[in-house]
Amino acid sequence: MSKIQTIEQLNELSNNVKSLLSIREQGEKSDDKTKADIKAIANGSKEKINILICGGTGCKSSESDKIVENFRNKISELGIQEEVKVLKTGCFGFCEKGPIVKVLPDNTFYVMVTPEDTDEIVNTHIVGGNKVDRLLYKNTETNESISDSKHMDFYKKQMRIALRNCGVIDPNNVNEYIAREGYKALATCITSMDSQQVINLMKESGLRGRGGGGFPTGLKWEIASKNNADQKYVVCNADEGDPGAFMDRSILEGDPHSIVEAMAICGYAIGASMGRVYIRAEYPLAIKRLEKAILDAREIGLLGDNILGTNFAFDIEITFGAGAFVCGEETALIHSMEGERGEPTMKPPFPAEKGFWGKPTNVNNVETFANIPVIILNGAKWYKAIGTERSAGTKVFALAGKVNNVGLVEVPMGTTLREVIFDIGGGIKNGKKFKAVQTGGPSGGCLTEKDLDTPIDFDNLIAKGSMMGSGGMIVMDEDNCMPAVAKFYLEFTQEESCGKCTPCRIGTTRLREILSMICDGKGTMEHLDELKRLSGVIKDTALCGLGQTAPNPVLSTLDAFYDEYLAHVVDKKCPSAQCQKLLEYVIIPDNCKGCTLCARQCPVNAISGSVKEAHVIDKLKCIKCGACIDKCKFKAIIKR
Amino acid sequence: MEELSQEKFQELGQFIDSLPSKKGELIRVLHKAQEIFGYLPKEVQYFVGRKLGVSTAKVYGVVTFYSYFTMSPKGKNHISVCLGTACYVRGAEPVLDEFRKILNIQGTETTPDGKFSLCSLRCIGACGLAPVVTVGEKVYGRVTKEMVAGILAEYK
Ligand SMILES: Cc1cc2nc3c(=O)[nH]c(=O)nc-3n(C[C@H](O)[C@H](O)[C@H](O)COP(=O)(O)O)c2cc1C
Ligand code: SF4
Numbered sequence: 001m002s003k004i005q006t007i008e009q010l011n012e013l014s015n016n017v018k019s020l021l022s023i024r025e026q027g028e029k030s031d032d033k034t035k036a037d038i039k040a041i042a043n044g045s046k047e048k049i050n051i052l053i054c055g056g057t058g059c060k061s062s063e064s065d066k067i068v069e070n071f072r073n074k075i076s077e078l079g080i081q082e083e084v085k086v087l088k089t090g091c092f093g094f095c096e097k098g099p100i101v102k103v104l105p106d107n108t109f110y111v112m113v114t115p116e117d118t119d120e121i122v123n124t125h126i127v128g129g130n131k132v133d134r135l136l137y138k139n140t141e142t143n144e145s146i147s148d149s150k151h152m153d154f155y156k157k158q159m160r161i162a163l164r165n166c167g168v169i170d171p172n173n174v175n176e177y178i179a180r181e182g183y184k185a186l187a188t189c190i191t192s193m194d195s196q197q198v199i200n201l202m203k204e205s206g207l208r209g210r211g212g213g214g215f216p217t218g219l220k221w222e223i224a225s226k227n228n229a230d231q232k233y234v235v236c237n238a239d240e241g242d243p244g245a246f247m248d249r250s251i252l253e254g255d256p257h258s259i260v261e262a263m264a265i266c267g268y269a270i271g272a273s274m275g276r277v278y279i280r281a282e283y284p285l286a287i288k289r290l291e292k293a294i295l296d297a298r299e300i301g302l303l304g305d306n307i308l309g310t311n312f313a314f315d316i317e318i319t320f321g322a323g324a325f326v327c328g329e330e331t332a333l334i335h336s337m338e339g340e341r342g343e344p345t346m347k348p349p350f351p352a353e354k355g356f357w358g359k360p361t362n363v364n365n366v367e368t369f370a371n372i373p374v375i376i377l378n379g380a381k382w383y384k385a386i387g388t389e390r391s392a393g394t395k396v397f398a399l400a401g402k403v404n405n406v407g408l409v410e411v412p413m414g415t416t417l418r419e420v421i422f423d424i425g426g427g428i429k430n431g432k433k434f435k436a437v438q439t440g441g442p443s444g445g446c447l448t449e450k451d452l453d454t455p456i457d458f459d460n461l462i463a464k465g466s467m468m469g470s471g472g473m474i475v476m477d478e479d480n481c482m483p484a485v486a487k488f489y490l491e492f493t494q495e496e497s498c499g500k501c502t503p504c505r506i507g508t509t510r511l512r513e514i515l516s517m518i519c520d521g522k523g524t525m526e527h528l529d530e531l532k533r534l535s536g537v538i539k540d541t542a543l544c545g546l547g548q549t550a551p552n553p554v555l556s557t558l559d560a561f562y563d564e565y566l567a568h569v570v571d572k573k574c575p576s577a578q579c580q581k582l583l584e585y586v587i588i589p590d591n592c593k594g595c596t597l598c599a600r601q602c603p604v605n606a607i608s609g610s611v612k613e614a615h616v617i618d619k620l621k622c623i624k625c626g627a628c629i630d631k632c633k634f635k636a637i638i639k640r
Numbered sequence: 641m642e643e644l645s646q647e648k649f650q651e652l653g654q655f656i657d658s659l660p661s662k663k664g665e666l667i668r669v670l671h672k673a674q675e676i677f678g679y680l681p682k683e684v685q686y687f688v689g690r691k692l693g694v695s696t697a698k699v700y701g702v703v704t705f706y707s708y709f710t711m712s713p714k715g716k717n718h719i720s721v722c723l724g725t726a727c728y729v730r731g732a733e734p735v736l737d738e739f740r741k742i743l744n745i746q747g748t749e750t751t752p753d754g755k756f757s758l759c760s761l762r763c764i765g766a767c768g769l770a771p772v773v774t775v776g777e778k779v780y781g782r783v784t785k786e787m788v789a790g791i792l793a794e795y796k
């Protein structure tokens with residue numbers, strides 16, 4: 001590849017490679033009558049069909065690589081490689097139904113495809129012109145097949161800005177990114193805008209940081225730009241520590257060039273020539289894709305010295321994290337990049353004043369960066385018009401837990417939780433009842449039924465006692481025990497506390513101990529008061545965001561599910577039958593046929609009774625192992 | 641036990657020498673060391689400290705701070721049970737308990753025969769498949785307690 005030296009050359013390349021995407025762009029416009037079989041399509045070029053396979057971590061785990069291989073083999077066996085292109089893309093977002101295969105131009109969306117299905121898809125659909133109905137998505141209510149993702153409830157309410165290229169382009173091919181207007185925003189900035197104009201545009205757009213804090217991005221850039229220094233740094237925070245959140249990973253896997261481009265734009269705006277991505281070592285695929293993107297961008301001259309013939313220079317390095325949640329906090333992240341223990345330090349000084357190696361450093365989150373090129377191209381007004389008054393644009397959520405459609409969801413700010421969980425997410429798994437949703441990960445809180453119609457934005461979630469966080473959204477049903485959930489989060493924050501400050505180190509340990517006692521039936525009313533008091537102290541006195549927000553899951557569950565805490569403490573019962581120590585196994589005499597199966601299963605001989613007579617479990621002997629319950633064919637044993 | 645051969649130390653030494661600057665590179669070097677040795681025993685930590693000109697105490701401080709670094713060797717088959725929130729609410733804990741029960745180990749350690757090691761981790765990002773278990777590179781999705789014995793049998 002030769003270097004691109006002027007904006008004209010970039011435009012020329014962009015026009016030349018447009019055809020790479022022509023089939024897929026046809027697909028975006030396709031209607032239900034479009035057909036994708038080789039004979040039916042008679043357009044000018046030879047290439048007629050694209051088969052896209054999700055190559056994200058989720059689908060790769062379900063053998064999507066093998067699917068790609070099988071498709072390629074079959075296609076070449078039939079000698080139709082010229083007509084049919086098989087491509088591995090980033091995540092389509094609908095992880096619940098992965099691996100996903102998309103056929104274009106008729107936009108057919110196959111779900112839960114296995115490597116054994118590929119021959120049938122090729123024979124029936126590609127060659128035969130008929131869709132494989134059994135692999136199509138079925139509407140959950142009507143059970144009707146839906147072949148075009150545009151018509152699926154999961155996608156209808158979504159608006160893809162940060163994820164615009166995920167599942168559309170081949171992330172390993174820089175030309176495909178360029179064909180989608182890639183690097184045009186960078187070109188525009190460095191050839192026709194000065195840095196203040198770029199900053200002003202960001203400020204007007206209303207973009208707020210997607211890493212959790214929601215700090216206005218334009219303002220952050222302005223502060224970094226005003227601090228003079230011989231060297232400044234742009235840092236991309238790809239630590240994504242919130243367990244259950246995977247949007248940053250998907251963006252890096254599906255559209256790495258958008259991050260490279262945005263970091264360069266930021267470098268231009270604040271006057272930095274060096275960029276660093278701090279990424280979790282647990283994300284090998286994202287690392288590989290990003291490394292390739294950086295190499296390719298360098299090779300065609302979009303990173304390095306004199307980018308596009310200007311005197312702007314910018315380059316990016318990668319630093320690996322090593323599994324510490326607190327390193328997502330920006331001061332800790334910077335210490336970790338310097339090879340130290342990732343312990344946070346007091347702010348001020350903010351990184352924008354004194355950051356990496358003491359130089360002004362601008363830290364932004366992956367998703368924040370992913371929005372930037374589009375904002376530059378489409379303008380601040382366009383972006384500001386999306387979302388709510390004080391939270392512009394869209395937000396990507398990682399919808400997971402007990403919801404039917406687990407996946408990545410990008411919606412305009414202001415969408416309600418109900419729309420996300422019930423319309424897009426398809427409601428609760430197995431027809432169970434919705435109980436709560438946790439936003440903001442371990443720093444957030446549980447929201448309940450009464451909050452479902454709240455429009456989601458930064459300020460509303462905080463007002464409700466939770467927060468946006470990075471976008472994890474974990475749905476819980478009636479089977480989840482809330483004190484146990486609070487305990488789960490506190491186990492997390494206690495383990496991840498860096499230990500530097502006492503309120504967090506000791507406070508989270510105490511909270512965890514108290515919650516354990518409650519779940520074990522050893523809780524008292526004083527414990528409930530102590531939880532509240534201690535939470536308040538930790539919030540007020542911890543040094544960094546980790547400690548300050550750690551009590552949120554406790555406070556919000558105490559607030560919304562006080563009854564459940566009372567049941568544990570006063571009645572020594574777990575209403576959701578989750579806390580082992582509080583469970584009681586009993587045999588319902590009327591259902592018991594006296595088959596003796598359970599008695600033989602019990603490791604401690606707690607079950608007694610004669611043949612053909614109702615059995616009983618001796619509560620004192622029972623160790624609550626649950627061995628009996630699955631054995632009973634008559635569902636006579638229950639736990640309560 | 642994984643041997644600490646001279647070649648491995650040499651490889652690590654060459655990597656450290658190839659770095660343009662040693663400033664701030666401790667974590668990068670430890671990543672490489674763990675890649676080479678599989679874990680970071682104290683001999684390796686001494687070596688890294690000497691090579692980089694930092695105290696062993698500091699090396700140890702960093703190694704113990706980050707959960708990715710480990711000071712004991714992993715088993716031949718390394719099992720990770722995801723305990724991220726999405727997996728937790730879908731029942732990952734009973735799965736972890738079942739592994740412990742069958743392998744007869746308490747926390748996160750290696751079986752005496754060195755065949756299996758077990759750990760829990762926080763989110764590999766395959767939440768659509770929750771609960772998720774990985775054995776080496778292989779990923780198992782929607783794992784239930786009942787599937788555990790079958791998974792282990794594949795590696796016996
Ligand atoms: C405990 C803790 C963990 C954090 N983890 C992350 C993270 O994983 N990813 C991230 O982008 N920001 C994280 N943040 C927020 C960062 O400190 C910082 O605000 C953010 O990267 C700034 O980028 P933004 O303005 O684009 O949001 C975390 C903050 C705290 C206190
Ligand atoms: S609040 Fe917790 S994580 Fe943050 S500095 Fe204090 S001890 Fe460390």
Ligand code: SF4
Pocket residue numbers: 587591592593594595596597598599614615631632633634635636637
């Ligand atoms: S297995 Fe069920 S039916 Fe048989 S003795 Fe036990 S409780 Fe009764």
